[in-house]
Amino acid sequence: MTMKKIEPGDPMTQSADVKAENIEQLKALFPELVTEGPQGTAINVDVLKALVGDATVTDAEEKYGLNWHGKRLARQIALTPSTGTLRPCREESVDWDTTRNLMIEGDNLEVLKLLQKSYAGKVKMIYIDPPYNTGKDFVYPDDFRDNIRNYLELTGQTDGEGRRVTSNTEASGRFHTDWLNMMYPRLRLARNLLRDDGVIFISLDDTEVANARSVCDDIFGAENFVANIVWQKKYAVSNDDPGIGVMHDHIIAYRKSETFKRGLLPRTKEQNDRYSNPDNDPRGEWASDNYVSNKSKDERPTLWYSIKHPRTGEEVWPEEHAVWRYTKDKHDQLEREGRLYWGPDHSYRKPRLKRYLNEVQQGIVPPTWWKFEDSGHNDEGQKETAKLIGKKVFSTPKPIRLLERLLEVGAPDGGIVVDFFAGSGAFGHAAISRNSKISADSLKYVLVQLPEPIDGSSSDQKVPAAFCDSINRPHNISEITKERLRRAGKKIKEKNPLFAGDTGFRVFKLDTSNIRPWQPDRDDLEKTLFNHQEHLVEGRSEQDILFELLLKLGLDLTVPMEQRAFAGKTVHSIGLGALMVCLAEQIKRADVEPLAQGILDWWRELAPAVPVQFVFRDSGFADDVAKTNLAAILEQNIPSDQLAGIRSL
Template identity: 55%
Template sequence: MTMEKITPDHSQAQSANLIAENIETLKSLFPELITEGPEGLSVNVDVLKALVGDQTVTDCDEKYGLNWFGKRRARQLALTPSTGTLRPAPEESENWDTTQNLFIEGDNLEVLKLLQKSYAGKVKLIYIDPPYNTGKDFVYKDDFRDNIKNYKKLTGQVDEAGSPLTTNTEASGRFHTDWLNMMYPRLKLARNLLREDGLIFISIDDAEVSNLKSILNEIYGEENFEGHIHWRRRHNQPNDKNKMLALVAEHILCYAKNKEAYKAAGVGKVEVTGNFSNPDNDPRGEWASKPWKVGSGQSGSRYKITTPTGKVYDEEWMGDEGTFQKLLKDNRIIFPNGGNGAPRKKYFRMEREAEGQCATNWWPHDRFGHNQAATSLVETLFGEKKVFEAVN
């Protein structure tokens, strides 16, 4: 039996780093607790105190990161128990006894709290389209006394005086603060509902996309960022003499609760695309091809390749000459144009399907729809225009 030589810096010569393990455990449960500095990862004690209800932490104790007035209260708000109750309404429902869908009417923060007991850790996918911060009419205070009436009043649907509510003007110091205080506890509670392999998608516009990404990095962990999708929501060409850039796209940010668990469960893929055929009856099935020559700005191995017709190409190629010869012997190299063209490498449909094709972060309107088509569809379904805007 041979023994491996263990040096002083070998992992087996050192005891387990219990502090690092504890920090990683805390990070998996509460990503917002962990900060990164010159000495590595550490626990933000003030955040920990806030999470366990310690009222001695003040706003001035906030550490480096995206901070704003009211952040401490927003964090505590997510921890405050709900005093509401979900009341069934079969008389207002369709197919009460058979439907498998659940529609809940109420202030979303209150509802998120009420769902924690039954649905914590059970939700595979959450999609939210929160109010956008226009900078002029964003009013959203959390007050759950008579919450439906309060909700409609505070979102501008109704007003005690019958006039619009406008407190967040462009000159207001709370231009972003009110919006952040609204979003933070909702995103925190939404994370609690997700399964370990769950995902959350959030739509947002230009005004708050950077702030939204910052608080998502804090709550979900920057390592769980899956992607930033750009959806073209308008299919037409806008004309506006007051703008240099017309807004035709919206942002959708995607985060996993636990990226490793999500990968282990099977990352979602889209249907394989490509012009596959099998003109040479290859027993491996349909295939497509791509140039063996490197693309612009890429580097490769340079050597000469002679085609079946005798034409010589002296270029930089995707792989070295030994790799090329193996591919050629395996019938994975073709020469188009009657054997006179530059070499191309085959790739088979079955291989692409086994790998899975990734979605892209650009969602064009012709494939993913646009606002005008959605409005028309809603009008068709309900038989009237602006059916949701008419609610009061």
């Protein structure tokens, strides 16, 4: 094994190639299906037809399902890798060194692509509240040839002409089409992030719920539809409503697979108040349950028998057209266990069954109708936001009670939860609020929000613009998201002083890759070669490069990191020794042996559970001899089954 230089086009210079991975999975299952065609790897449709037998393989346009102009392109967009990266922003974060939460600023389509390697199959629950289709523009780039450049122009980070957004006015004739084109690739990528037992919840109004169901049937499979929760978002109809007052939103839920198990909602005080212990039963609080069934003795003859009354000694039978709920053998067992209740002083004519609270399911099955009394409403969401960051910063922020309820159903045992239309940050707020109530850090959130510019002259955006001025931050929505998370974390700790859980978050921002793309100048090849001697973008920090390596190698963005110096060179250990990186700008021949020895000693001390991978700055080596010698020392001292690779950037 020698030190391999990462060239332009290397998989480490882009996000996960979902299309290539799909082909590899097909090839692993059916090698004969994948062949080499005139334009590279191809799928042999004739072989596919033979493999599926009587099942029909079709490319016909007239088939059941939702079709719209742009669906094929939307599918391709989801499969196109991103060439961007996420740059760490420590100064805007809270508890950077210890937190496991993430707040990512960027276009969520590109961010979802970048998260594919690190978070595929790891997310327990996704909740999104995407832009409702009101006929107005969506503030998302629609030129996917260079989406990173588009994003930087849109958010005012670079100069450009015509900052294009997805036009969605009714006059364009694409009222539903553009919304679907915006949503489809994001949902396709979101599915990849979910664990097998994961679930996604999507908030919608009546405009797109039918289309969203069809799209999700396509992406997740109709068999994985869980529920359409109807949430009562208002407690009264507006008097000036010209039509029939809308008082609800939809929250559709789809699971990744049948292994998803929904959580239960907490029992109410009224339900628990039914239980008491008037007779000091050592088994605890109980409530009496009916002992008679409305089945007839003709239907269930084994349930028709007499019971001796414990006080009068007379034979007691069910009603004329009824039976007991239990067989005679079961009844005898219940009687021996003292589980029959005949009322105070045995005054009842028929028995009732003692049902103990500790035997009852400790929660209730979630219904599909969620009343505002249980889940909050729009006005409550606005008031919660107003207390933290000002009145009417967002028109319809979701109440924390609603989001906590969804977390109870979708992630009852914790895990990573994601919202890639983060808005005001209410979902992150709800996650840490729920953690504080159960005194655990079981939920870890990942939020994504586009830094959508705020128009200070707009009548409905004067408050957000003023708010950004008050905290001395740029005028964009993601700044409000971050500030709400800061204030929510502080408030939760003030309210729960004994809670020592994680209320911090790491901030990352979408940007162009730290690794320069190959852009040859055909008129001056010598100049091109000279310019590409250094692959790393000028002005980027070691932290920038380290976190891009995490994304490209599929490591968590909150994985533990340490650093030590050997021979005057800083070495980073990531993931307890899974990755070791040295980006020193000058490694001379004399530095090689002490540097290698220090790295080896540290590696042995860490004893990583997985093979280690080393990465060095290619231009940092004084010459090829220094580079070769360092690689040779590492190879000679690390068993081949414990060495994943040695690379240079």
